[in-house]
Amino acid sequence: MSIEIIVGLPHLSAGPILAQACALRQPALISANALSRWSDRRGWRxxxxxxxxxxxxxxxxxxxxxxxxxxxxxxxxxxxxWSLTDYVALAAAFPFRWWASADYCVEAEIARDREEVIDRLSRTIRANRDCRRLAEDHGIADTLMPVIQGRLPADYERCIDALWGSLRPGSLIGVGSMCRRDIHGPEGLVAVVDHLDQILPPAVRIHAFGVKGSALPYLLPFEHRIASIDSQAYGISARQAARQAGMSKTDRFVAAHMARWVGAQHERLASRALRLPHHRPDDLGSMPMDPWATAIALARSEIRDLIESGDLDHDQMTAPWIEQWAADIYAERLAG
Known part of the structure; x- marks a missing residue:
């Protein structure tokens, strides 16, 4: 078994990015948000x-x-x-390979204390059940992928226990709140995957949302359990490469980065003699409360991940660049 690389797409508009994904014959993931329409007709978005x-x-x-x-x-x-009814109607509008249940993430910047984490686990469990009920009404329950959430490895077990009846042999389940998680440590990526490997039935596999390429070497021992990962890291790399070159980040430029990124991930998976990258102990669980400080911390983390994965050169972390990267993150949050 091999871990499948699913390419996250920023949109489905006809153009170089979609054409590249089609040419690569690579499975893709689209976000419901990317398919949303917005209106300012009533004076607000x-x-x-x-x-x-x-x-x-x-x-x-x-x-x-x-x-x-x-x-x-x-x-x-x-x-x-949007409502869950709206979301499941979207899932029924196209023959998706799978569509993920709605879930409530528990990253530190979203769930700021233990009580809120537990509250969001309960909401995730309820959203899974509601999505399944609506999926059955639309006749698409067979393509629904349950999604579990957690901060601690044991948190995911709470979700699994509640949804056990829907985990049939051959089931695929999504594991959320993974993309900002450190690789090591008691709450790290490896600890979560290892815990799930111990408690899930042998025939149940997982999709790990947002896992970066730099983590792939550490996941190779779990190929029997991990069916796939997804990422849109190539878009971040393209944005910064375009800025350094003083050029526009066109879709054609992003598409070229996608092709190189996909190739690099397949090389990682193909090499069993792969040297594990040096561990960088990030404590993203103690993310600062101040929005600008949070943006700086996220910018540093994203740049470090891309340097470790080989998507950026090792000398590309400079103070002005970190601030520019953080400014993009800060602006995106304000725009939202």
Whole structure:
């Protein structure tokens, strides 16, 4: 068994990015947020439905999966701007390979204390059950992927216990709150995957949301358990490379970065003699409360990950660049 690389797409508009994904014959993941329509007609920005016409452009992809955009919804909007009924209707509008249950992420910048983490676990369990009920009404329950959440490895077990009845042999479940997680430590990526490997039935595999390429060497011992990961890290790399070159970040430029990134991930998976990268002990669990300080911390973390994975040169972490990167993160949050 091998871990499948699923490419996160920023949109489904016809153009170089989608064409590259089709040419690579690479399965892709689209966020519900990327398919959203928005309106300012009433004097404020509000959700106005789905851009279903874009789904027609996806027919050339080898496979397309759908994510509920739980982190984006929490970080930008304070919650889902659409109902679960709306979301499941979107899932029914296209033959997705799988579509993820709605979930409530528990990253430190979203769930700031233990009580809020537990509250969001309960909401995730309820959202899974509601999505399954609605999926059965639409006849798409067989492509629904349950999603579990947690801060501690044992938190995920709480979700699994509640959803055990829907975990049949051959099931695929999504594991959330992974992309900002350190690799090592008691709450690290390896600890979570190892814990899940011990408690899940042998025939159940997992999709790990947002795992960066630098973590792949540490996941190779769990190939029997991990079916796939997804990432859009190539987009971050393209943005910064374009800035350094003093050029626009066009879709064609991003598409070229996608091709190189996909190739690099397959090389990682193909090499069993791969040297494990040096561990960088980040404490993202103690993310500062101040929005600018948070943006700086996230910028440093993202740049370090890309340097370790080989997507950026080792000398590309400078104070002005960190501030520019943080400014983008800060502006994106304000825009949301």
């Amino acid at each position: 509000e959700w106005a439905g789905w851009r279903l016409s874009q789904l027609r452009n996806a027919k050339g992809l080898s496979a397309l999966c759908l994510d509920s955009a739980g982190f984006v919804a929490a970080a930008r909007y304070g919650g889902f701007p």
